[in-house]
Amino acid sequence: MKVKSIESFILSDKLKESFYFSQWEYSERQICIVKITSDTGHVGWGEGYGPAGLIRAGITHLTPFILEQNPLEIETIWQIMYRRTLDFARRGILVSAMSAIDVALWDLKGKILEQPVHLLLGGKKRDCIIPYATGMYFTNGDNLGDILSEEAKHYAELGFKAMKMKVGLGIDEDIEHVKMVREAIGPDINLMIDANHAYNLREAVQLAKAVETYNIYWFEEPVSPEYYEQYAELRTKTTIPIAGGECEYLRFGFQTLLKSKSVDIVQPDICATGGLTEAKRIAVLASVYGVEIVPHTWGTGIAIAAASHFIFNLDTVPGRLKTPNCYMEYDRTENGLRDELTSTDMIFEDGEIKISDAPGLGFDLNEDALHKYALTDKNEIWT
């Protein structure tokens, strides 16, 4: 059996209303997805997290080394890709390109073997996982605190048991917004905050101490991902658990994060950090350090499906009679690519997600949506 063709697509959705976070504004969602077809006619889909054009260039670089390989030998292909990128980019966008291909190969393997990816990863270890709504970005309206509170209430009404809001506008505004959102949703819903590394250590300590009273489930990317020691120091100065890792790549990057005792929760993005193959290694590494893992996910239904299969397969560390919840990031911002590109076998009910035993990653790709969003002059196919 051989890989027969690799196609990549750059998809774009221009948003009706732009939104922003502590770093920049989004008026468009763009993503690079990849389709791998075997000589048996089976198809697998993957996507990379990061600037779509650059990921596509990475896929172009890797393609000649993957064509004609046996698609069932995913680790063999992963190692080829790693060796072909190591000398030029040990971290970053080439690893995202590898990730897209790796995710597509897992979907393809599942389709070929007619088994769900969670089974191929080693088994489904829980009946349900808990999605947390990612939203509450900044908008240009007046009374942003009211807007965020209304959005939070909406997620609560939908049944979400956890949700994450953005901070990083400025300490005083952040404190006011967190207070308003907590009052809007009541005491029982887990609330996380995410600064996207907007602050220095002094500011992060100040914000953390000020919002401890609002029962924050974790504080994500408080400071720059470059400052491992500052993460570790912040952990000693607040009772709020610290999360990070969406900017880390490969198990080697996560080893640095874990060795430096920087975080309570690691957040690898499966579509950036080396695919499902490497994410599984990172999960093993995190278990060695006894650190919780909740993947970062911000893409289409392909990325969400990959994350869900990974989380259903995660070991519970530590094990105990009453299994603790496993969380999944569930982006709720406007994104036609996420909503229309794939069907889903996921069932969201009572704030929990269940998935089926459908083959591969469990979705069908909607070709109409693909053509609707694809920047057609930028598609390439290699055979």
Ligand code: CA
């Ligand atoms: Ca984040």
